[in-house]
Amino acid sequence: MSTKATIAYGQTFHFYHEALDDDYVYLELEQVQFEASYNRVMVPIPVHIWEVIRQYPGIDLSWADKTDTEISDYVSQNVDDRIRDYEAADPDKKGWVSLCGGLVFGKADEPRDAQIEQGVAHYQRLRQHQQQVKAAIAELQQAQRNPA
The missing domain is CATH 1.10.287 (Helix Hairpins)
Known part of the structure; x- marks a missing residue:
């Protein structure tokens, strides 16, 4: 059973939350170049993927202002x-x-x-x-x- 909760996806990307992890969202990209060095990874995000991803909130903040x-x-x-x-x-x-x-x-x-x-x-x-x-x-x- 997967622990990934999909936010958005396409043929070459998957944007998701991991179950029980409210500190991060994750982006998997396939068939793209990347650079990696100590403490740094740079992945160019194709603009069409970014346009899909940015439509979705990264986290539910509905409890932040509850009394x-x-x-x-x-x-x-x-x-x-x-x-x-x-x-x-x-x-x-x-x-x-x-x-x-x-x-x-x-x-x-x-x-x-x-x-x-x-x-x-x-x-x-x-x-x-x-x-x-x-x-x-x-x-x-x-x-x-x-x-x-």
Whole structure:
């Protein structure tokens, strides 16, 4: 199973995220020249590929401006939905239903408060990461407007 989440692709390029890696996007180019040296790689990106790629955002920043209350409300609603789905599931499917969303909230058969605590912590970390990315983008954009 691939861990690549495609953003854009064509016959000679693939622009993607790796699963569970929110720090980078990746670009694979085939049939292009490149230069490599210590700590440096230069790959000329054909303009038609660049025009396709630049239409796509590199990262979801939708959590960057969420408040603690918005996060808590979102998590509480999702946990309540998970618990309801778990309780309504056929007995032979409860194990699977319990695991769905487990990376964020824990298992659906764990106490509600524990799931909420884990979910809030996850989304607060996500918000912090997105705020850092957003700040880095703003810094680069500012540098482009005011070159030294």
